[in-house]
Amino acid sequence: MTDAGKSLDLAGLMREHQAGVWRYLRALGADPALADDITQETFLAALRSGFMERSRGETISWLRTTCRNQYLKARHKQGREVATDVIETLDRRFTDLVGNEDGAEMVAALRQCLQQLEDKPRQVLEMQHGQNLARLDIAARLGMTDDGVKTLIARTKARLKKCMEARLGSEP
DSSP, rough: OOTTOOOOOOHHHHHHHHHHHHHHHHHHTTHHHHHHHHHHHHHHHHHHHHHOOOOOHHHHHHHHHHHHHHHHHHHHTOOOOOOOHHHHHHHHHHHHHHHHHHHHHHHHHHHHHHHOHHHHHHHHHIIISSSSSOOOHHHHHHHHHHHHHHHHHHHHHHHHHHHHHHHSSSHH
16 A cells, blocks of 8 residues: 555556456457557556555556546547447446456466367367457368357357356356
């Protein structure tokens, strides 16, 4: 915690919260480059504003509010409006999912669950989410039917959900 007479430990604040801020921005819809820029701007705003750390929850709340506002400004500058009700819904879902934490525990659990997958299901998820390929393209590359890929994705996601629930002790 920072006392009124002490300066902000920006490096410590960033070490502790940078990944969580970046994940939050991605959940709101920022692409990786924009999330990088706004994450940096969020911590600069903390420095410029004379921000003082309080409890972990209050700090996370302040950082999320600041980066959400930065995100909305960036979208406005790009001429790409985002309905505030959509942002509020995404914010609520993210908060429901991770609470006043940064989501690191969920990411670690997901990585462990992904490691348990066989090659083909992991490959299909990588093609779908990492390479943004359509199901038909995935099917063609793997010599499967579109329905086969659809079924494999559904089964894999159900398996990941079950694994996450077991690792986290509740529904993710």
